[in-house]
Amino acid sequence: MDLQNIPSRPIWQDEKDGKIRIIDQRRLPHRLIISELNTVDDVIYAISEMMVRGAPLIGVTGAYGVYLAFAGKEAIKDSREAGRQAERIKSARPTAVNLAWAVDRTLEKAGAAESDRRSSAACGEAAAIAELEAENSRRIGRYGCSLIESIAEKKSGKPVNILTHCNAGRLACIEEGTATAPVYAAHRKGVPVHVWVDETRPLNQGGRLTAWELGAAGVPHTVITDNAGGHLMQKGLVDIVIVGTDRTTYTGDVANKIGTYLKALAARDNNIPFYVALPSSTFDWQISDGVAQIPIEERDPDEVRYMPGFEKTGENLLMPENSPAANYAFDVTPARLVTGFITERGICRAEESAIRELFSKPET
Amino acid sequence: MDLQNIPSRPIWQDEKDGKIRIIDQRRLPHRLIISELNTVDDVIYAISEMMVRGAPLIGVTGAYGVYLAFAGKEAIKDSREAGRQAERIKSARPTAVNLAWAVDRTLEKAGAAESDRRSSAACGEAAAIAELEAENSRRIGRYGCSLIESIAEKKSGKPVNILTHCNAGRLACIEEGTATAPVYAAHRKGVPVHVWVDETRPLNQGGRLTAWELGAAGVPHTVITDNAGGHLMQKGLVDIVIVGTDRTTYTGDVANKIGTYLKALAARDNNIPFYVALPSSTFDWQISDGVAQIPIEERDPDEVRYMPGFEKTGENLLMPENSPAANYAFDVTPARLVTGFITERGICRAEESAIRELFSKPET
Numbered sequence: 222m223d224l225q226n227i228p229s230r231p232i233w234q235d236e237k238d239g240k241i242r243i244i245d246q247r248r249l250p251h252r253l254i255i256s257e258l259n260t261v262d263d264v265i266y267a268i269s270e271m272m273v274r275g276a277p278l279i280g281v282t283g284a285y286g287v288y289l290a291f292a293g294k295e296a297i298k299d300s301r302e303a304g305r306q307a308e309r310i311k312s313a314r315p316t317a318v319n320l321a322w323a324v325d326r327t328l329e330k331a332g333a334a335e336s337d338r339r340s341s342a343a344c345g346e347a348a349a350i351a352e353l354e355a356e357n358s359r360r361i362g363r364y365g366c367s368l369i370e371s372i373a374e375k376k377s378g379k380p381v382n383i384l385t386h387c388n389a390g391r392l393a394c395i396e397e398g399t400a401t402a403p404v405y406a407a408h409r410k411g412v413p414v415h416v417w418v419d420e421t422r423p424l425n426q427g428g429r430l431t432a433w434e435l436g437a438a439g440v441p442h443t444v445i446t447d448n449a450g451g452h453l454m455q456k457g458l459v460d461i462v463i464v465g466t467d468r469t470t471y472t473g474d475v476a477n478k479i480g481t482y483l484k485a486l487a488a489r490d491n492n493i494p495f496y497v498a499l500p501s502s503t504f505d506w507q508i509s510d511g512v513a514q515i516p517i518e519e520r521d522p523d524e525v526r527y528m529p530g531f532e533k534t535g536e537n538l539l540m541p542e543n544s545p546a547a548n549y550a551f552d553v554t555p556a557r558l559v560t561g562f563i564t565e566r567g568i569c570r571a572e573e574s575a576i577r578e579l580f581s582k583p584e585t
Numbered sequence: 586m587d588l589q590n591i592p593s594r595p596i597w598q599d600e601k602d603g604k605i606r607i608i609d610q611r612r613l614p615h616r617l618i619i620s621e622l623n624t625v626d627d628v629i630y631a632i633s634e635m636m637v638r639g640a641p642l643i644g645v646t647g648a649y650g651v652y653l654a655f656a657g658k659e660a661i662k663d664s665r666e667a668g669r670q671a672e673r674i675k676s677a678r679p680t681a682v683n684l685a686w687a688v689d690r691t692l693e694k695a696g697a698a699e700s701d702r703r704s705s706a707a708c709g710e711a712a713a714i715a716e717l718e719a720e721n722s723r724r725i726g727r728y729g730c731s732l733i734e735s736i737a738e739k740k741s742g743k744p745v746n747i748l749t750h751c752n753a754g755r756l757a758c759i760e761e762g763t764a765t766a767p768v769y770a771a772h773r774k775g776v777p778v779h780v781w782v783d784e785t786r787p788l789n790q791g792g793r794l795t796a797w798e799l800g801a802a803g804v805p806h807t808v809i810t811d812n813a814g815g816h817l818m819q820k821g822l823v824d825i826v827i828v829g830t831d832r833t834t835y836t837g838d839v840a841n842k843i844g845t846y847l848k849a850l851a852a853r854d855n856n857i858p859f860y861v862a863l864p865s866s867t868f869d870w871q872i873s874d875g876v877a878q879i880p881i882e883e884r885d886p887d888e889v890r891y892m893p894g895f896e897k898t899g900e901n902l903l904m905p906e907n908s909p910a911a912n913y914a915f916d917v918t919p920a921r922l923v924t925g926f927i928t929e930r931g932i933c934r935a936e937e938s939a940i941r942e943l944f945s946k947p948e949t
Contacts, residue, residue, distance in 0.1 A: 445889070446889055449843055449916075451916055452881065483815045528901070539893070539894065540784075540792040540808050542614075544792075
């Protein structure tokens with residue numbers, strides 16, 4: 222695949238025909254498929270089937286879903302129906318908080334507009350959220366880069382080894398990613414970096430997507446199984462862990478792709494800093510106990526049973542035909558295991574007082 | 586595949602033609618292939634390519650390798666050459682200590698025999714080691730079953746949820762397995778059990794082999810990704826973890842399939858008992874610091890890059906063509922994370938004094 226021809230964003234409104242288009246991430250890296258989103262149902266399907274995934278990106282996609290509800294032939298007329306469509310979009314995936322945040326925000330903007338301006342108000346808001354998340358990523362990149370640079374200073378020219386789980390990269394966000402933004406920023410500044418890419422079963426967002434986008438950007442990386450991180454940490458081969466998140470409580474508990482918790486435990490056991498990179502849109506300001514309260518999506522067991530990135534056929538079955546599988550999509554890492562958060566406002570400790578202090582100040 | 590026609594052991598000497606035959610475990614559960622081992626080179630290939638795997642089984646296979654060195658057309662004549670062939674077999678895989686133990690033991694028996702009796706002495710010793718490991722498994726099953734029964738007593742009829750990693754089952758041993766032996770024993774006694782089977786990337790010994798053999802025995806089980814165990818433990822869905830080991834130091838550090846350490850950390854964080862089942866042949870009585878001293882095999886990165894259980898073709902590539910991968914086969918769980926050992930001598934704490942006490946007494 223020609224890496225030079227990858228669209229620069231995973232979702233965009235086409236300048237020529239005004240259509241909303243996405244990269245269908247399910248067949249990457251083997252096939253680059255571009256899909257159109259023309260209806261609310263298209264949006265719900267794209268989110269629930271994980272054609273698009275990643276907290277910031279599903280937020281933006283949901284926002285465009287609200288736009289599509291107001292646009293087109295079957296455009297909704299009354300606010301009750303708009304609310305109903307918004308709820309349908311929000312329930313496409315339960316764990317990431319960005320989806321509800323972006324949908325509600327877009328619905329509010331549209332509702333405040335004149336009835337013949339709602340479609341364009343929603344479209345404008347979706348685009349604004351996309352730009353906001355792109356800017357958030359750039360800021361996260363700048364703040365996180367300083368962490369990598371300070372590690373690099375002690376390594377006398379040897380690469381800083383960063384471990385990441387899942388894909389919190391360009392494909393999950395709008396531009397630089399969250400967890401990967403500091404890596405891209407450091408790489409551009411000439412800081413030597415190397416990324417251990419957790420494969421991230423069952424859907425292999427690491428092996429398929431993070432490896433693909435790091436490769437396209439020329440960032441040195443090595444794919445490892447999800448099992449390997451603890452051993453690498455024991456052997457001094459990981460300097461810092463940076464992951465994204467789908468929802469983080471104001472108390473600092475972090476929901477992220479299943480398996481993140483295991484890496485946080487290993488980082489703590491080996492005194493390795495464990496950072497979570499996130500825009501403020503991913504904070505949940507309502508709930509305090511992440512392990513008890515964040516809903517954990519259970520997905521189709523066939524995602525575990527068949528090889529990811531390919532058709533589900535007997536040839537791609539990874540286990541006995543009659544063995545059941547379970548597919549929990551996320552886990553929650555308690556705040557006590559998190560060294561800090563890298564946000565668009567700066568870096569803070571993983572505790573309520575520090576989080577509130579960072580976000581209570583006016584943005585600079 | 587007809588589960589009733591599976592050979593009852595993964596290695597055996599055929600009664601009719603005297604040949605050593607194995608189940609080639611690489612294509613399971615999709616294809617059951619029986620292979621012959623006729624030469625030392627066959628044995629080395631079978632071990633290094635993981636046609637056979639699992640500490641007790643590669644020990645027995647290595648022992649038959651010594652027999653094959655003395656047998657057949659190119660039978661070795663002098664003891665120096667015998668030693669050389671034994672070293673070749675022992676170096677086929679570096680981490681499991683059973684291989685060296687069984688090869689040395691067989692070589693010694695053969696060496697003590699008259700020169701025309703060496704082949705049959707070696708063959709007899711290999712068979713004796715197989716019987717010993719089968720008996721060890723049965724004993725481990727009996728001792729471990731008591732642990733499961735005592736948990737069952739508190740669960741008022743609900744199944745005891747056991748999590749295991751990799752395959753330390755019948756396919757890894759000679760009969761009952763090590764980690765699975767207590768499960769089979771409890772299941773036969775009517776104790777309700779359910780096994781969470783870690784898929785165990787990259788070679789999916791859990792998803793391919795453990796699920797297959799549990800299914801064949803009618804033991805309820807569910808395959809999960811290696812990422813899922815921590816979440817299950819947080820949610821109270823795991824009562825006990827039982828794994829096997831490839832080498833355990835006399836101080837209690839446990840080398841086992843990569844990813845075991847992460848499960849031990851999660852078990853500790855959630856106060857869940859973490860047991861390691863092993864025969865005495867898997868103890869290393871020489872080294873004291875497992876993390877620093879146990880050699881960790883690095884295998885072909887293509888095992889990570891391609892779908893396990895199938896041919897390595899472009900259609901089975903799991904990641905970008907140009908992304909490198911790393912393949913560490915084992916990690917070491919420090920003794921401080923291990924609740925106890927289930928051995929053929931009984932159960933003991935994971936500390937030197939308890940291990941020495943158990944093995945200093947005459948066997949009962």
